Every structure is written in structure tokens, then in C-alpha cells.
Amino acid sequence: MPRTVRDVVFVDGVRTPFGKAGPKGIYHETRADDLVVKAIRELLRRNPGLDPKKIDEVAIAATTQIGDQGLTLGRTAGILAGLPQSVPGYSIDRMCAGALTAVTTTAGSIAFGAYDAVIAGGVEHMGRHPMGEGVDPNPRFVSEKLVDESALFMGMTAENLHDRYPQITKLRADEYAVRSQEKAAKAYANGKIQQDLVPISVRRTNPEGGETGWGLVTADEPMRPGTTLENLQSLKTPFRVHGRVTAGNAAGLNDGATASIIASEDFARENNLPVKMRLVSYAFAGVEPEVMGYGPIPATEKALAKAGLSISDIGLFEINEAFAVQVLAFLDHYGIADDDERVNQYGGAIAFGHPLASSGVRLMTQLARQFEEQPHVRYGLTTMCVGFGMGATVIWENPHFEGDK
């Protein structure tokens, strides 16, 4: 049987506003599955051209797949969202790159011809499921020194990355973080972010968190507009005495969900669905777990090589800001300035938050908006570091590209 690889496109993506994990967070009394269900429903409302019966798969990522993030979330979320029972679903885990992997895995299946259109997304409610909940690492990791003990603690791996690149100082990291907050605030002021947010109703019964009763969340909770360098310099370095990583130059612990529609380009065009980005290549790479923040570099190398592109072809970058140091390591590697305007134009996870397995689709949704606005850009990439020593990169082509004018 002859096969043709098909072009795969990013049709649309949405997300819930992100919340702060913990008892005072906006989603403290909201279930994780409800978050992703509401994102899926919004996605379908926004794209009436997509007949739900034609959805071939629902791939939902979560890092901690127990409780309301368990029970084969892709399947249960599909049913809860009101998709026809004939639509199947499954769960995905690649820690922080969960949603990104949901996209690439289903995209591979679309290119192969197994699917025409899918829902791919992720959710992480770090308030209900703190990082490391229920884990049971094999003792051989330590006894055989397979990984350094710090590999399990993401903040420590970020400190390790600072060690590897002494030129990335705390000051550079803090300055980067201040810019991220500034760019995010500006993006909000210009309405760039809200257009892809799904309002979420939230209940509060404990008055310590604020007014009780039902409320409506329409904006990211973690944002700290107006953050100054002075503010950041006073923060503690919880992962190492006299360290460099602080709550200010890293993403926080967050709750949130994302969802996207991925389809073959032919299907999207036949069904009058938007084509926001065209998939060029993707790659994952492993690195030493104790410097997992290095991961985006080899992953990007692989993805560029597969695409036959060089870094100079990339006009827009969406890099997940788990830690400022990890972004800076990437930029240094490619000789890109810390404040290069192609990078994270709307700000990043340091401002918005990083609910682990959901973040990949946030990067894509933002890149897609930037493509729309910047038709002179042909290629962009989304990349992120992944716990236990990995990196993940997806290269996208701008379908609005107007050629070299």
C-alpha cells in the first residue's frame, strides 16, 4: 500500500488562565479534569467547522496521573467534554513536555495517515498533585550512581546549570526575569493573551483565600507586573545557600490546562478550519538528568538537522521558562542576545506560570499568534526542558508567510 506523508498543522489552541498552586490559589477547589474539559469545550466552540465525530483521538498529558489526573484522562476528558463516545482518548506523560508530546505523537500519527484530526493538550494541577506525589524512584539510581541525587529536584538542576555556565550570573537571570514580567504585562495590555484564554468558574469556601462563593477567572494568577530587579535580588535561593535560582527567576508551582486541535493540512482546509502553523520537524533529546535545563539545546540541534534548517532560519522562539538560566544557556549556545526580540515576545512561564504537562501547547498558541502578526517570519520554534534530563523542540512554519519581500 503506497503511503504519503501528510502535512500536519496546528489549527487552534486555548488554555485556562494559570493559577498558583496551593490553598489560596484560584483553582484550589477546582478539579484538574474539569480544567482540561473546559479547555476542550472552548476549543470546539471556537471551531464549529470541526465535527466532533471526526475527531480521531484525544491525547491529554499529565505528569502525575492519579486521582483527577488519572483514569486515562484523554478518554474521560473526552466523555466529560461531551464528545461522541466513538472518539477515543489516551494519556501522555513526558513531565513538562507532556502537552508538547501529545502534539508531536498525534502529529506523527496524522502524518502517517492514522488520524485526520485530534485534540492534544495537557493539564497539571500542582496544588492537588504536588511534584513528586507518589513517586518511588528505583534505589539503583543512587546506588549505582545512575543519576546525581539532585536530578530529582528541578531547582537543584537549575543551580547545576549555573555551575556549568559560570557566565550566566544571578544578575543575568534576574534581569531576564524582569523582562519576562514586563513583556507579559505588555502582551496583556495589548490583548494578546486573553484571546486564547478560557474563562473558568471557580468556587471558594475558605474565606482565607478571599471572597467566598463562585467566581470567574479570566486572567493568569501568577503574574507580577511591575517586578523590579531590586525586588528579585532580595529573594531567597531555596535550592542552595548563596545560590542563584529564586522564585523570581523561575516559573512557580501552578495549576492549568491547555488544549489544541492538530490536523492534517488537507483535512483542515476541507473543513474550513484555520491553519495557524505548519509542523516542520520535532525532536527530543536526553542529557544528564542533573542538568536537565540543557535539554533544549541538543533537541533543537536534532530538530534543525531533520528540517535542514539552521538556527538563523528561525525568526521566533517560544522557550519555556522553567528557569531563566535554562533560557540563557540556550541563547548563549546559539549566540542570541538575552533581550533578542525574537525570543518569548509575550513573556514566558516566569510570568504566566508553568503547570508542567500543560505548558507545551501554551508555547504553540503564543507562537501561532505571533506568526499571524508577523508574516515576514517563516519559521519559529517551541522548545522546553524536561525533567530527568530531556529537551523537546518543535519547529513550525508560518502559513501566513508572505515570502522575502
Add this chain to the structure above:
Amino acid sequence: MSTTAELLKQASDLFPDEVVTSAHVRHFDLPFGAGRFALITLDNGLDHTKPTTFGPASLANLDAAIDQVEKEAADGDIVGVGITGKPFIFAVGADLKGVELLKEHEHALAIGKGGHEVFKRLAKLAVPTFTYYNGAAMGGGVEVGLHCTYRTVSKAIPAFSLPEVFLGLVPGWGGCTLLPNLIGADKAVSVIIENSLNQNKQLKGQQVFDLGIADAIFEGADFLEQSLLWTAQVLKGDVTVERPVIDRGEAWDQAVAKGRFIADGKVHGAAPAAYRALDIIAAARNEDLQQGFDAEDQALADLIMGGELRAGIYAFNLVQKRGKRPAGAPDKNLARPVTKVGVVGAGLMASQLALLFLRRLEVPVVLTDIDQERVDKGVGYVHAEIDKLLGKGRINQDKANRLKALVTGVLDKAEGFADADFVIEAVFEEIGVKQQVFAEVEAVAPAHAILATNTSSLSVTEMASKLKHPERVVGFHFFNPVAVLPLLEIVRGEKTDDASLATAFAVAKKLKKTAVLVKDAPAFVVNRILTRFMGEIQNVIDEGTPVEVAEKAVEPLGLPMSPLVLLELVGPAIGLHVSETLHGAFPDRFTVSPNLKAVVEAGKRGFYVYDSGKPELDPEVAALLKQGDTVLTEEQVRARVLDAVAQEIGLMLDEGVVAEAQDIDLCLITGAGWPFHLGGITPYLDREGVSERVNGKKFLAPGVASVPA
């Protein structure tokens, strides 16, 4: 303190045990830049199994919340106010426990006014108000929303109603006045009168929208988000709510007339609530809301101080509470599992029982009878009924296959019952036959198997007397039609042990029946009272009172049907048989009517012909009647009948047939369909002075089903 606050404070002092609902106010910005919004959440702090209600302190909380948003609205701090409920529940109306405690007309009036005064404020805020019916909404819960400018409803709502008339009240916090003005009198009559009197039928979300009660409907998954987005669009003017113009002409009168027709058909003028509600609906045509609210207050107060409502609440609690936790039932942990059921007999009753056990227990059910043809007919009946359920979409094909595979028929009891845990007989009502059947079953069934009898009038003790193990025999008396009437009289024989009885109650619960424990006394409860009642009607006819007079005499009770129509439904032959049995037991009180005997012997199935569309005495029956010359008035007949019933119930309680008068009433409500406004019957007998006249005392303490002293 405002007058309203004082009023509510006084009312809440009378009701210290109220489960208080909070009214949380939370502010946020609406989407689309529509502005700042205040959302009130009604929440009693308990989970969805304890629905939110409105007692006086709860109303005071809502009043205080409105104080807050009223000021914010006036100051221009907010653009709108919304109300919603806790998960799965909006609000289910007034707290009936508080209503039961009220002793004074003045206090009752305050309840009505209190609700009105608070709810009315919603309509007077400086900004539009929105109700989001997110979950179950009843009574005052529905009404609070009617005072708002706009309403949305969740498609997932399972229950939405104005059940006041069902209980003996009127929707008195604006329902009678506002609903017809919102959706027209005809639809309002359907909701307020027809649904209430139709066993308190509930509306689903879609119907709430289709009726026009809600302006928008959204799915349950993101109901509140979509409601708030819609709110933002309405406030910005992007969405305009259009409601159909209401016909305030002749259609209004027709609707009210329709309501009266429905009420007459159900309560025959015997209970005032529906008529009071209709009066207010009729007056609502002129759009004078305050006049309507005042009329609601008066109606509420009058009804709260009236016996019908107290009897209604009593009856409601009997069915909802006592019916679910039967008095005198042994510890449920003693119950043995029932994994297979045997049915002796394959006639119509036996087949109906087989179907019921099959559907509710979903275990193998084996029918036996004396020849293959009867067995096949019985199994065929069950299969046909399963197909009917399938055809109506009540069950799917898989379930139909499963149920059909579970029902079998055999001739050999040894083959059928060797592993049965519960065997019920429904053979001919003759003690010798039944004893024989049980002996055969005992010989082949496991030692632990319950032997149950559906006898309506024979002694369970006697039936068990010849067995080696009489301790496992119980009476299991269903009422016809088995699928409709909830009552199951569970009869304890002299030797019945606790484990067998507990098993019987456990099975009854699975069958979703209202089980009442009764002593092994002739005809148990319902048939004994109905037979005494009918016997007295027949006596006065036999003595010379015209049939119509005897029939009309008990109309003011508002029974579901007249005595002779009931006799027709039961079957004159069966009625005669039961009266003979009871005459044998109590010859001085139970007579056997010679006229009834003549009717049965003539092979007549009833007393009436319906050729004209209305029941008229069958001339052939009229020709059979031999009457004396004592002609009583309706009042005299009614007094005689009620005296007889009061006497019989008094004697039954003395004999210990049931634990309390409450069980008698529960039996009459669930086994004979006697109405809520009578509270079964003993509240009515107490109220009308019959109990004291006959027995020298009331059946129930003051306050149990009446205004407390």
C-alpha cells in the same frame, strides 16, 4: 434594623434548628470588558445530599447580601448582580421544618412577607439581576429567580418545580404572580397546578427553557462560565433577550378554568391549595404585582394555619422518611443475600411479581405452575413486558437480553427452587392450597430460603404452621397494579425470625417498595380499612340510601375514586371474598352485602356503564339491588362511614396490627392512593372530630399533623 430584618429575626427565633444558608457575595470582572459583577452564591455549607433551603435566618443572609450589592449598584461599582447555587443544587425552597413549627397566623404571615420583602429587592436594584439555575430548584428557589431580570438554566438540571400545591401550599414568594406574567397563564397553570397534582412532576432544564422560564440554556459542563459570558453580552447589548408577548385575553380565563378542571379531577374540591393558587393566577392578569404578592401572603398564612397543609407535610414526611426507614424492621445486617428467586404460580399476579423481581434484583427468576402451558404463558408475559420496555426505550437491547435470559419456567419445583434464596407464592387464595404449596417448596428449597406469600387475607402463621421451618415464612403483600402502587405490607408470622424478616425488608428496598411491618391479622391494613369503609357504604345502600347519595357522601374527602368505582377496579368478586374473610374474623363489624353477592353471582364486573361518557348505574345492576327503606342524607352516610373507619383503626392500633397510626396512614397513601391533604386518614379524622367522637381521643398528638398547640 429594617422592618424586614426585624421580621426575619423574630421568625428565626421561632426556628432555632434551621440549617442556615449563606449568601456569599464575590466580585470579579466579566469577560469582554463588560464590567465588574457581583455574584451571590447560595450555599448551606453541606454537600449536595443536603439541598440548600430558605429558613428565616437564610433569608436574612440573602437580605444582607442584597444590602451590600444594592449599595454597590447604586454607587456604580458593579454592572450587574447574579445568583447561583452550590454544586448540583440551586435552592429547593422554604425549609418545611420551620413551617411545621408555626402556631400563629401572624407568624405564618411573616414567613410569606419575609420572603417577598427580600426577593422583591432584587427587582429594584439599580443594575440588572441574573439567576443561574445551576442545579435542583424548587419552590422558593425557583421564585427567587423569578424576581430577577434574566435567568439561565443548566441542561443538566434533573428537578425544577413549584411543588407547593402538591404539599398544600401556594407558590407564595412571587410564584403565583410572577410566573404567569412571565410565561403566560396557561404554562404557569401547567407548572403550578398540573405538575404539582401529577405526583409532583419535575421539569428538566430543557423544559424550563422551552417554557420560557429561562432566557438561555447551557450545558452542565461549563454552565456557569457560559452563563456569565452570556451575561456580559446582555449587559453590553450584544445579546437582546426577547420574550413572547403574553395573551392576557380570553386565554387567561381558559387557563384558569383548565386549572380548576385539573384540580377538581385530582382533589375534588377537598383541598384548598390548588384553588387558592388559581385565584391568585387569575388575578395576576392585571399585572399588579404588589396586589398579587399580598394575596400570596394571605393564602400562605391561611394554608399554613390549615389542617390540609399540616396533613400534607406529615404525609410527605411519612413517604420520604418513614417509608424509607420502616418502623420495627430488624437490623438490616441480619438480611441474607438473595441471588435467585422462585415464583410459585404463573398466573397474571405471579407473572407481574416475576417481572418486578427480575427488573429490580436482576437475578435468576424461576416460575413454576401445574402445567407447561401455564408456565409458558407466564414466561411469555414477562418476555412481552420486557419487549415493551425495550420498545419505549426504557431499557436497551443488552439489558433486555440479560433480563430475558434470567427468567425461566419449569414444572419441577425441585429443579427450579433447589438453589433459590427467596420463593414467593401467588396461587389461589385458599389456605389448604397454600399450605400444600409451601410444603412442596420446603421439601426442595435450601434450608435458608425465605418462603413468602402474597396472600391478601389469609393467616401467614397458619400457612406456616405445617412446615418444619415456619420461622422463614413472611407475608409479602403487594398492591395492584404492582408496578404502580408503592406499598408492600410485610407480615410477620408468629414464628417468623428476625433474619427472615430482615431479608424481606432488604428485598423490599431493592424492589423500591414502601415496606410497612404489619402483624399477622386478618386482611392486614389496607384491605381491612378499605373493606370496612366499603362495607359501610354497602350497608347504607342495602338499607335504602340511593347509590348516588352514598357515592357523593364521601366526595368531600377527595379520594382518588368513588367507592363503587374502586370496587369495580378491585373486582366485585375479590371484594366479596375479602369481606367474607373479614366477616369470618369480625362478624359484628364486617358484613357481607347480599346485594354485592347478587352482583357477583350475576357475573357483573362492575356497577356502572359508561355509554354516555359518564358513569351511570348499570340498569341490570339496578334491577338486582334489593334495598330497605332507610334513606340517609349525605352527611349521615359520611358520618357513619368515617365513624366506622375511625373505630376500625382504633381497634387495629389496640391489636398492634402496626406500630403507630403513622403506619396506617403510610399504608393508605402508598397502597390505596389516599391523598396527602387527608394525611392518609388519621389527621383528617382527628381534624374533623371523628376520632374523639368514636374513640374518645385523637390518633396523633397536636403538631404531628396539625397546627401545634
